Amino acid sequence: MPEGEVITEALLHSMPKADLHCHLDGSMRISTILDLADQQHIALPADTPAALRVALGVGQVRKSLEEYLKAFEITLSVLQTEESLYRAAFELCEDAASENVRYLEVRYAPILHVKQGLPLPTIVHAVVQGLRDAEKKFDIRAGTIICGIRNQGPEMSYKLAELAVAFKNRGVIGFDLAGAEVDHPAKRHRDAFQLILNNNINCTLHAGEAYGPESIAQAIHWCGAHRIGHGTRLAEDGDLLNYVNDNRVPLEVCLSSNVQTGSVATMADHPLRFYYDYGLRTTINTDNRLMSDTTVTKELLLAHQHLGMKLDDIKELVLYGFKSAFLPFRERRDLLARVARELGTMGQSGRYLAS
Numbered sequence: 001m002p003e004g005e006v007i008t009e010a011l012l013h014s015m016p017k018a019d020l021h022c023h024l025d026g027s028m029r030i031s032t033i034l035d036l037a038d039q040q041h042i043a044l045p046a047d048t049p050a051a052l053r054v055a056l057g058v059g060q061v062r063k064s065l066e067e068y069l070k071a072f073e074i075t076l077s078v079l080q081t082e083e084s085l086y087r088a089a090f091e092l093c094e095d096a097a098s099e100n101v102r103y104l105e106v107r108y109a110p111i112l113h114v115k116q117g118l119p120l121p122t123i124v125h126a127v128v129q130g131l132r133d134a135e136k137k138f139d140i141r142a143g144t145i146i147c148g149i150r151n152q153g154p155e156m157s158y159k160l161a162e163l164a165v166a167f168k169n170r171g172v173i174g175f176d177l178a179g180a181e182v183d184h185p186a187k188r189h190r191d192a193f194q195l196i197l198n199n200n201i202n203c204t205l206h207a208g209e210a211y212g213p214e215s216i217a218q219a220i221h222w223c224g225a226h227r228i229g230h231g232t233r234l235a236e237d238g239d240l241l242n243y244v245n246d247n248r249v250p251l252e253v254c255l256s257s258n259v260q261t262g263s264v265a266t267m268a269d270h271p272l273r274f275y276y277d278y279g280l281r282t283t284i285n286t287d288n289r290l291m292s293d294t295t296v297t298k299e300l301l302l303a304h305q306h307l308g309m310k311l312d313d314i315k316e317l318v319l320y321g322f323k324s325a326f327l328p329f330r331e332r333r334d335l336l337a338r339v340a341r342e343l344g345t346m347g348q349s350g351r352y353l354a355s
Helices: 009-014 030-040 049-056 065-069 072-077 082-097 120-137 154-166 186-198 213-221 238-246 255-260 272-278 296-307 311-323 329-343
Strands: 017-023 101-108 141-149 172-178 202-207 227-230 251-253 282-284
Touching: 009 296, 017 082, 017 227, 017 282, 017 296, 017 311, 030 049, 030 072, 030 082, 049 072, 082 101, 082 120, 101 120, 101 172, 101 311, 101 329, 120 141, 120 154, 141 154, 154 172, 154 186, 172 186, 186 202, 186 213, 202 213, 213 227, 213 238, 251 272, 255 296, 272 282, 272 296, 272 311, 282 296, 282 311, 296 311, 311 329
Parallel strands: 017 101, 101 141, 141 172, 172 202, 202 227, 227 251, 251 282
Antiparallel strands: none
């Protein structure tokens, strides 16, 4: 990969990549939604691929995060069976592998898939099995992150944390808190995260996307977050920003969805460039491949086109993704070394491996 090479979508596509922030119910194939709806006799707001994309608002800017999340009611309507969950997980891995994503963390809230009476363990097993079978067929490593939901209350989050504990080392690699931030502070869910930390499980929280840096502070100091989902508004608190930087807390940056949810006004306004230049460990992710009409390749291209990321910058962003993976140290080290060799970034005084 010559240093002087022009950055193209094809070049970024060829790079090994990680995707740490990817929602199962926001990353389905349009064709699969239509097929599952037909099989399950579920009425959708549209019955053709083009019309369904419009109904879902694929790639469109919304007024708020809450408005953006409304479309998930459509995808969730067809994800209430073991077969559909397995298929969605398998196909997500296949789609990610097709753009050379080598490591994928899939997150979802099992409680949103119980409308037809599926037990929570059955839901988790179906997703895990879909990922495991995909791993056997494609060049990709994948794990699941179970999400609590802010507006469903701390009791439900604790129940889902217990589920994550039960599936530790059985496909579940982490725990998350998702959903609307406004009026639903993370500190209310502290008991769930204490259970997670007591069982030595990794955790990440959506924070600083639709609410200010206080949300990020609660995620870190009340809930023990090892990573922050989005963190778009971290720059508003310089002291907290320095704490995040000094402690190498990774940010799961999702450029397209941050614009589409109104977290930032335009792509050029996104703080990724500042965060990266300041030294924060910034990772590039899709959030929702379908809803945001994106891939990791596209997100990296946006970083280049709108934020001036050069080839070396992009390589480092890619490596930050692998460094921040919820994997055991030795597995993470070996995967990182393999990727670094492919990117041609080894032998630089250990910079990429240490930072």
